[in-house]
Amino acid sequence: MKHRIVVLGAGYAGAFSAGYLARQLHSDDFEITVVNAEPDFVERLRLHQLAAGQDLRYRPLAEMFAGTGIQLRLVRVTDVDVEHRSVTVADAEGVEPLGYDTLLYALGSAAADHGVPGVHEHAFPVAARPSALRLRARLDELGGDGKVLVVGGNLTAIETATEIAESRPGLRVGLATSGELGGWLGTKARRHLLRAFDRFDITVHQHTTIERVEEAAAVAADGTAFASDATVWAAGFAVHPIAAASGLEVVANGQVTVDRQMRSVSHPDVYVAGDSVFVIGDNGRPLPMSCASAGFTSMQATAAIIGDRTGRKVSTTSLAYVGNHISLGRKDGIFQLVDGDARAKSWALCGGTAARVKSAILRTAAWSVSHPTFGKPSRHYRSATTAEHSPHVVAA
């Protein structure tokens, strides 16, 4: 019997990991299956662009994984039974169990509604493609006239507000944030950000916590109602509830708690990568949900799976957090570096050069994920006879 490795999710973390495993492990001993709900790789980093009206390149997973030996199941994961090593998947044909010996959980994240009433019914999150497309349809309906309120003050909110303001200049765009807009940025970057918001004529409501979303308004904690024809919810990410429901140990936002090598602390045959994982980075703080973190955690998780299954030493991957690249529409941006304590450095790259750097990073990330085995070392390691973990496990 081959050892069954099931990878849940074919986003940045899942697609990279599956490709790496396929190149390292011998196909006589290992069967690798990737499960994903959507038929194509969704370039999540560009969903604000999609929402604003731009079209993204279609990258079918069947083409991406062709010739790699990876089996692809285009089905939705509805449940994970970690005690019986089984995943429940569903599609139009029905529901079925999918057994595994090793699971890599990489289902990413969704918009966090923080329990705010009305978000589910009336707001438009940009964390997933279906909701980004709903927002796009709503903006089309509004045409050149209407009010858009973006809720949130972090990267996704900033990128979404500026993208919409640039692509749809007729709309009046506002942003409400419970803190200070870009308060975490260094002086140069923050000045640049505020100038860009002025240029785009985006009204900023700082220290404003939205406590209720209605069909045509968002209501703040002090009772102020902001009229809004489309309220965009960009107030953070939370992990899909499947992880917590499965009995895996999770933290408050649903991220799975793992050891340094990405094994679930409660179920070590489950490995976790990408937005779904809660792990302390090299700077002693939780690693942020980001494309870079997806890369680092995938490298570490796949190294651990290969080591644990073949008896090889598990190498340690850096879990670094070096900074943020933020787009401000298509022609402007900020690349803010952070220090070892995750504090913004005073220097930042701003303007057209930062926009071009970000664009190059996005293109490179999408290209490498959509060529999942390209350039990866081809080793074909055989399975170890023992199912024990390698002796090089680092405790949580």
Ligand SMILES: Cc1cc2nc3c(=O)[nH]c(=O)nc-3n(C[C@H](O)[C@H](O)[C@H](O)COP(=O)(O)OP(=O)(O)OC[C@H]3O[C@@H](n4cnc5c(N)ncnc54)[C@H](O)[C@@H]3O)c2cc1C
């Ligand atoms: C608008 C926007 C802009 C962003 N910009 C940046 C940025 O500039 N830089 C940056 O570093 N990060 C950015 N991020 C964050 C970044 O997109 C995530 O950190 C990254 O996508 C995490 O990768 P992942 O593989 O964990 O998850 P994902 O890329 O989301 O992949 C998860 C996969 O799992 C699939 N899936 C989910 N649920 C199920 C299910 N039940 N059944 C089957 N399949 C399922 C999804 O279809 C998807 O293919 C941005 C996010 C958004 C929304």
